[in-house]
Amino acid sequence: MAKVKKYETVKELIFWSYANLAMAHTAVERNQEKYGTFNYVIRAKLFKGLKDETMNMRSIFDDEKIKLQTGQICNYCGSNQNLALDHIVAQKMGGKDDAENLIYACRSCNSSKGKRDLMEWMEYKGEFLPLMIIRRYLKLVFKFCKENDLLERKVEELDTFELPFKLENIPIKYPKPSELKLNIVAQ
Ligand SMILES: [Zn+2]
Numbered sequence: 001m002a003k004v005k006k007y008e009t010v011k012e013l014i015f016w017s018y019a020n021l022a023m024a025h026t027a028v029e030r031n032q033e034k035y036g037t038f039n040y041v042i043r044a045k046l047f048k049g050l051k052d053e054t055m056n057m058r059s060i061f062d063d064e065k066i067k068l069q070t071g072q073i074c075n076y077c078g079s080n081q082n083l084a085l086d087h088i089v090a091q092k093m094g095g096k097d098d099a100e101n102l103i104y105a106c107r108s109c110n111s112s113k114g115k116r117d118l119m120e121w122m123e124y125k126g127e128f129l130p131l132m133i134i135r136r137y138l139k140l141v142f143k144f145c146k147e148n149d150l151l152e153r154k155v156e157e158l159d160t161f162e163l164p165f166k167l168e169n170i171p172i173k174y175p176k177p178s179e180l181k182l183n184i185v186a187q
Pocket residue numbers: 074075076077078079105106107108109110
């Protein structure tokens with residue numbers, strides 16, 4: 001069967017990643033070893049709902065609640081040592097200094113991440129971050145693109161743009177559920 005590309009525009013790419021994330025989320029929550037029909041249905045429904053605007057990226061989850069539950073630990077590794085606030089999207093690159101864009105990170109993760117974009121760092125580490133973090137990241141990217149009128153652009157069009165993230169690093173494939181975690185737990 002020929003592979004059909006699911007997205008052309010920036011908006012569709014973000015939605016496709018988000019729908020895959022939601023699929024992964026349902027599978028991890030149910031402790032599944034691998035994905036099944038139920039999960040694929042969730043993905044298809046959400047992707048369609050996001051595109052025709054009957055659903056939005058806040059439809060399923062409650063971020064602020066999760067943030068409170070996570071408490072003061074490094075959101076990347078769970079350490080409670082040497083914490084500082086980390087901007088998910090670097091301020092230098094236009095990331096905002098507000099709650100949505102800020103999480104706790106330990107010094108070690110912070111310096112490992114350095115100037116890298118979060119998804120770039122994830123690829124570099126070769127290990128998926130907790131799904132909750134990726135979800136927040138996708139929302140920030142969506143918001144940035146909305147504010148800068150980029151959502152309807154074709155993905156390739158943005159190749160030459162100076163952006164605080166790289167579209168090619170946005171995950172469109174998630175590992176199997178047994179390799180993922182929803183949220184970070186304290187070490
Ligand atoms: Zn850490």
